[in-house]
Amino acid sequence: MVSAGDTGWILVSIALVMLMTPGVALFYGGMVRKKSVISTLMMNFSMLGVIGLLWVVYAYSLSFGPDMGGIIGNLKHVFLTGVEAEPSGVYATTVPHLAFMMFQGMFAIITVALITGAVVERIKFSALMVFAVAWLTLIYAPVAHWVWGDGGWLLKFGALDFAGGIVVHINAGLSALALVLVLGARRGFKHEPMEPSSIPLVMIGAALLWFGWFGFNAGSALGASGLASSALVATNSAGAAAATTWMLLAWNQRRPTLLGVATGAVAGLAAVTPGAGFIPPIYGAFIGIIAAIVCYYAMIAKMKLGIDDSLDVMAVHGIGGILGVLAVGLFASAAVNPAGTDGLLFGGGLSLLGKQLVGTVSVGAFAFGGTWIIAKVINATIGLRVKEMEEVVGLDLSQHGERAFGGIR
Structure with a gap:
């Protein structure tokens, strides 16, 4: 039976998560x-169109259609066949099936958008579009089914991912790393200044992400409930703790920066995502502190290794997601969410932590390896990278014929 309250909350959450994609665009665009x-x-905003369309045509069915061997959904819901205003009977049984479908679609959109931050300033737009279609079909849809789909093997195995630590952040982070290694570094990387275009844009983008993350995490309760409130508080606590910790780390090294505080907040929010609805809310702050410290030094290590993950998708989302998924094995409490289980700190032993590790390694390896293959095929056919002169001129003019900052001077 449809609940008006639950439906109202899921519709608001759809809008909140949708706003995160232009939030990512501004966050990345300012950097x-x-x-x-x-x-x-353009790389980000176009995903609202391309991925949003493919989701309703076939990708929702592959992700959440009736199970095929624990690996993928079948094509029962192609073109939204059978996805109606009544609950599905399997997922989110108090809201319309259409609402659940669209909520999940927003997750697919932003996951693909996150990857783009690793390859800005040198990837061909045409190649990115081909990559987005292939990655949604071959990587995202199977992983979403494994973790969240009825009959998915990781779901049956007992791995927990409340709102996307595995499906979104680990998936995007490891895929971004693979794509970077195939594509190569930007021309002049580590030798030329690459100053951000607008730190205020970065802050606006981060604020929109933080705002939207309440729908991302609390919306994943799939109802207007105490669990949604718990997830929301854990989410905000993680973002606040990580932003503060990052500020202190930067202050100790040099001076506190707005870019650093914004990045820290996003790292904390990413890390709490898998556990937001499984942990006592105060543990969100602990996760945020740990995520800020680890992701901060992961960014430093990335630079020393010479990996041009331009906007730190792996260091923030990949590492943050891994930390968050493993933290579920420590901090999860069945008292918070009976659909979960107790982690190590609440008497559950090492069982859940082991399952979280299996989820992390299996999805990480699949995402990295699968993306590597997709990138290699695209590179061997239409090519991934713009020509050298196009990169020198800048992708705004060479790929789109537009300037962000107009005028003749």
Whole structure:
């Protein structure tokens, strides 16, 4: 039976999560050089169109259709066949099936958008579009089914992911790393200044992400409930703790920066995502502190290794997601969410932590390996990278014929 309250909350959450994609666009757009702002915004905003369309055509069915061997959904719901205003009977049984479908669609959109931050300023837009279609079909849909789909093997195994630590953050982070290694570094990386175009844009984007994350995590309770409230408090606590910790780390090293505080908040929010609805809310703050410290030094290590993950998708989302997924094995409490189980700190032993580790390793390996293959095929056919002169001019003009900051001067 449809609940008006639950339906109202899920519809609001859909809108909140949708707003996160332009939030990512602004967050990323402010961090790139002036000559590639439009390109970066386009990479993200276009996913609302491409992935949003493919989701209703076939990708929802592959992700959440009736199970095929624990690996993928079948094509029962192609073109939204059977997805109606009544609850599905399997997922979110108090809200319309259409609402659940669209909520999950927003997760698919932002996951693909997150990957783009690793490859800005040198990837061909046409190649990115081909990659997005292939990755949604071959990587995202299977992983979403494994973790969240009825009959998915990781769901049956007992791995827990409340709102996307595995499906979104580990998946995007490891895929971004693979794509970077195939594509290569930007021209002049580590030798030329690559100053952000607009730190205020970064802050606005981070604020929109934080705002939208309440729908992302609390919306994953799939109802207007005490669990949604618990997830919301854990989410905000993690973002606040991580932002503060990152500020202190930067202050100790040099001076506190707005870019650092914004990045820290996103790292904390990413890390709490898998456990937001399984942990006591105060543990969100602990997760945020740990995530800020680890992700901060992961960014430093990335630079020393010479990996040009331009906007730190792996360091923030991949590492943050891994930390968060493993933290569920420590901090989960069945008293918070009876659909979960007790982690190590609440008497559950090492069982859940082991399952979380299996989920992390299996999805990480699949995402990295699968993305590597997709990237290699695209590179061997249409090519991944723009020509050298196009990169020098900037992708705004060479790929889109537009400037972010107009005028003749």
